[in-house]
Amino acid sequence: MVQTQRDFRTNFNIPRDGTISDRNTILRCVTAFNITGTVLMKRTNRRNRAIRTLENVDSVRLEWLDTLRSPNRSVSLRAVALGFNESSVRQILKIDLAFHSYKIQVCHQLLAGDNQQRINFAQLMI
Incomplete structure (x- = not known):
């Protein structure tokens, strides 16, 4: 020794x-x-993360595709409805489904006179 x-x-x-x-x-x-065969320490306190099963992914997909009835429903509200953790739903959306978990904002359409109105406002502010 x-x-x-x-x-x-x-x-x-x-x-x-x-x-x-x-x-x-x-x-x-x-x-x-x-x-x-190695001197690395084993991690013994790993949690079993079985949230990303096929059934859970399908239930999140069905809930997410149901946006026609409630397009303004947030991820946190959908997670509560499914009974999942919010971070788990975000992880399923991002990794498994390749969806965007944010709400897409609806913008108004630009009209022909909007450009001139912006220029007038900018000159007024100067």
Whole structure:
């Protein structure tokens, strides 16, 4: 063990008073390497994110395509109606369906006299 610490010190040019891994850390790395073939730590606290199933994607698609009846309904209201988290609905819309989750704003049509009216307003403001 001491020889391993010395080799580590010389290999990485760590001074004599510099901090290095202790005995338990070295043993844990060796054990992990012997078992898994790598010294990377496993992530054990992963949550199961099963929100993007085919059924959920289909239900979001049907809800989103139902915009003819309620075009001004926001993503958060649709998420409440489906019983999903808002970020999950946004993720399904963006990744799985390639939809835009924002409301498309309706603009008025420009008429022939609008350009001259804009110029007059700009000159008035100057």
